[in-house]
Amino acid sequence: MNENSLSNENIEWDSVIGQQKKRLNFNFGEIWKYRDLMTLFVKRDIVTVYKQTILGPLWFVIQPLLTTLMYLLVFTNIAGIKTGAVPPILFYMLGITLWNYFSETLNITSKTFIDNASVFGKVYFPRVVLPISKSISGFVKFLIQFSLFLVIWLYYVFIEKSIAPNIYMLLAPLFLFAIVVMGFSFGILISSLTTKYRDLMFLVSFGVQLVMYATPVIIPLSGVHGKKRIIFLLNPLTSLFEGFKSGFLGSGLVEWKWIGYSVGFTVILLFVGIASFNKIEKKFIDTV
Amino acid sequence: MSKDLAIRVENVGKQYRLGQVGTGTLSHDLKRWWALTRGKEDPYLKIGVENDRTKKADSDYAWAVRDISFDVHQGDTLGIIGRNGAGKSTLLKLLSRVTSPSTGTIKIKGRIASLLEVGTGFNPELTGRDNIFLNGAILGMTKKEIASKFDEIVEFAGVQLYIDTPVKRYSSGMYVRLAFGVAAHLEPEILIVDEVLAVGDAEFQKKCLGKMSDVAGHGRTIIFVSHNMQAVQTLCKTALYLKAGTAVEIGRTDKVINNYLSREVKNRVAVSWDNNEDAPGNSIVRLLAAELKVANESNNITIESDIVVRIDFMVLKQMNINLSLHLNSATGICIFNVITQSLPLAAGHHTGILRIPGNLLNDDIYSINLMFVKDTSSVIYQFGDLLTFEVTEGQRNVNWFGKWEGAIRPSLDFSLI
Numbered sequence: 001m002n003e004n005s006l007s008n009e010n011i012e013w014d015s016v017i018g019q020q021k022k023r024l025n026f027n028f029g030e031i032w033k034y035r036d037l038m039t040l041f042v043k044r045d046i047v048t049v050y051k052q053t054i055l056g057p058l059w060f061v062i063q064p065l066l067t068t069l070m071y072l073l074v075f076t077n078i079a080g081i082k083t084g085a086v087p088p089i090l091f092y093m094l095g096i097t098l099w100n101y102f103s104e105t106l107n108i109t110s111k112t113f114i115d116n117a118s119v120f121g122k123v124y125f126p127r128v129v130l131p132i133s134k135s136i137s138g139f140v141k142f143l144i145q146f147s148l149f150l151v152i153w154l155y156y157v158f159i160e161k162s163i164a165p166n167i168y169m170l171l172a173p174l175f176l177f178a179i180v181v182m183g184f185s186f187g188i189l190i191s192s193l194t195t196k197y198r199d200l201m202f203l204v205s206f207g208v209q210l211v212m213y214a215t216p217v218i219i220p221l222s223g224v225h226g227k228k229r230i231i232f233l234l235n236p237l238t239s240l241f242e243g244f245k246s247g248f249l250g251s252g253l254v255e256w257k258w259i260g261y262s263v264g265f266t267v268i269l270l271f272v273g274i275a276s277f278n279k280i281e282k283k284f285i286d287t288v
Numbered sequence: 289m290s291k292d293l294a295i296r297v298e299n300v301g302k303q304y305r306l307g308q309v310g311t312g313t314l315s316h317d318l319k320r321w322w323a324l325t326r327g328k329e330d331p332y333l334k335i336g337v338e339n340d341r342t343k344k345a346d347s348d349y350a351w352a353v354r355d356i357s358f359d360v361h362q363g364d365t366l367g368i369i370g371r372n373g374a375g376k377s378t379l380l381k382l383l384s385r386v387t388s389p390s391t392g393t394i395k396i397k398g399r400i401a402s403l404l405e406v407g408t409g410f411n412p413e414l415t416g417r418d419n420i421f422l423n424g425a426i427l428g429m430t431k432k433e434i435a436s437k438f439d440e441i442v443e444f445a446g447v448q449l450y451i452d453t454p455v456k457r458y459s460s461g462m463y464v465r466l467a468f469g470v471a472a473h474l475e476p477e478i479l480i481v482d483e484v485l486a487v488g489d490a491e492f493q494k495k496c497l498g499k500m501s502d503v504a505g506h507g508r509t510i511i512f513v514s515h516n517m518q519a520v521q522t523l524c525k526t527a528l529y530l531k532a533g534t535a536v537e538i539g540r541t542d543k544v545i546n547n548y549l550s551r552e553v554k555n556r557v558a559v560s561w562d563n564n565e566d567a568p569g570n571s572i573v574r575l576l577a578a579e580l581k582v583a584n585e586s587n588n589i590t591i592e593s594d595i596v597v598r599i600d601f602m603v604l605k606q607m608n609i610n611l612s613l614h615l616n617s618a619t620g621i622c623i624f625n626v627i628t629q630s631l632p633l634a635a636g637h638h639t640g641i642l643r644i645p646g647n648l649l650n651d652d653i654y655s656i657n658l659m660f661v662k663d664t665s666s667v668i669y670q671f672g673d674l675l676t677f678e679v680t681e682g683q684r685n686v687n688w689f690g691k692w693e694g695a696i697r698p699s700l701d702f703s704l705i
Contacts, residue, residue, distance in 0.1 A: 012397070014396055017388055034425075036429075122404045124402065
């Protein structure tokens with residue numbers, strides 16, 4: 001036995017279970033090995049949603065279109081909220097598309113452990129593959145919805161000539177990335193916090209709804225004044241949404257101070273999310 | 289020697305909390321967190337009862353497995369045996385990284401795939417084809433590997449016609465065959481298998497076991513958990529015997545299985561009462577002793593054994609008496625009820641003998657209920673669970689190892705002409 005444990009030192013173990021890993025250990029190599037699984041998960045998410053429907057993926061577009069029309073009716077026609085120089089339809093459509101991507105990423109990743117307990121309880125793969133693939137399938141959906149926006153947008157840019165896009169458009173992918181990373185990080189953080197005590201879950205969907213009203217989805221930041229404006233700006237989503245919108249719609253706040261705040265917030269949140277996710281993923285199956 | 293190690297398990301333990309998650313667990317969690325942040329040990333790892341499910345626990349914690357250490361070499365086939373609750377499934381969960389141990393470490397060399405269930409992650413909406421890829425990827429295969437095995441899997445499962453139909457339209461048999469097909473074509477260095485063989489029809493079980501011994505033949509390491517001694521015996525070179533969460537023995541399969549059977553099978557094959565006063569009964573009859581003997585010399589009762597049951601009793605008042613004996617299976621089904629002739633028995637000592645021939649009972653746990661009957665009509669006295677015994681599987685000369693169906697298992701003349 002002794003001899004064994006001596007020569008044991010030269011064995012290169014592929015994995016050691018039960019040793020305390022570093023908290024922020026994010027094993028990219030392992031996740032890369034499972035990239036096929038990730039793409040298959042994405043495919044599954046996209047394909048299964050509208051199985052046995054006649055319109056199929058068209059539903060991805062119909063949904064935000066109807067929401068936009070409803071917003072136009074309620075907020076523009078009835079409540080009379082002004083969207084500045086921007087045509088309300090573009091303002092709402094872009095806002096809704098971005099917001100949907102953020103909130104769906106957050107909602108679905110926040111249920112990572114609880115929804116997938118039956119799979120996680122039977123087989124090992126890096127748990128984080130699931131929330132990542134959910135974020136990617138959300139992106140595919142976003143692209144479909146965004147292209148609908150682009151069609152209408154092109155009409156307003158070239159035929160109506162009522163809006164002037166600007167150079168910040170080039171930064172749009174970065175703003176989008178920051179938005180989705182924030183949704184993802186919040187999601188996995190909540191997911192880790194709710195495996196044992198589920199109390200927090202009840203607050204999440206309510207909280208997300210509430211935050212929407214403090215994000216320039218319905219009201220542009222330019223229409224908010226005084227203390228409310230500070231609240232809007234303290235919401236890290238605000239400057240990212242405004243930045244994304246300003247590139248396409250030509251109006252919106254792009255202030256580096258606030259963008260820096262949002263990005264910093266996102267990075268910290270990401271680290272906190274990963275740390276708690278890593279800590280929980282090893283044992284959550286016992287308590288979920 | 290240690291160079292070709294595939295798995296090393298060192299002092300592994302797994303503790304579970306009993307009861308529900310609620311405010312009680314919160315206070316323990318806070319204490320644990322406080323201890324850990326001060327750099328102390330987890331206070332709750334020191335306590336906990338052993339995993340005996342029948343007893344009421346006097347602690348909030350139980351150890352499903354405790355202090356287990358063993359090595360598995362590359363190319364070994366290890367069978368894990370033990371009663372229900374011995375910790376087999378927990379150990380498999382730990383080995384397949386579904387959960388982590390509370391204490392100790394497990395070191396693994398090589399790619400590991402675990403089959404704790406067939407068809408994990410199958411999506412009913414997706415077609416057979418899509419599910420093969422998805423399930424394969426969940427089990428750790430790459431797209432390329434699956435594509436190269438695709439035709440084999442479809443053929444193994446026998447679902448060529450339905451491959452582009454959603455699996456929710458499949459019969460349950462097709463579903464399981466497809467799921468096992470994917471699993472069987474995995475090529476990991478280490479394969480962990482729970483009792484998935486319990487599903488499917490006989491032909492399919494045979495296919496699965498054949499596939500598993502194929503895999504083992506190719507120098508890959510297999511860890512197999514089963515209640516089925518026959519399958520363990522055939523598939524595994526070494527066996528690990530678990531009892532109440534601790535390892536009792538690891539070694540050559542036949543030796544370990546023998547020890548397991550002789551230790552775990554709780555037969556009460558003899559009872560007797562020395563003192564007439566204590567003897568169960570009433571003013572008419574009293575039981576003195578009951579004994580069950582096997583004709584062959586060994587202690588194990590197998591399905592081939594001829595069994596003799598002897599009952600000694602005292603009659604206090606002369607009357608017409610007969611014995612009536614019920615043999616019940618573990619699930620409480622009466623397998624048979626036999627009676628003696630009714631005789632006017634004089635006061636004094638009498639004996640009843642029942643011979644149960646071999647090749648009649650199936651492998652199961654049986655208990656004997658005894659009745660004394662007066663005038664072949666009214667019960668004078670009855671005694672439940674007088675004797676209990678387990679009949680185990682003998683040598684099977686077929687290639688199928690599943691549970692043999694049937695309340696009884698007679699050897700009838702059934703032949704091809």
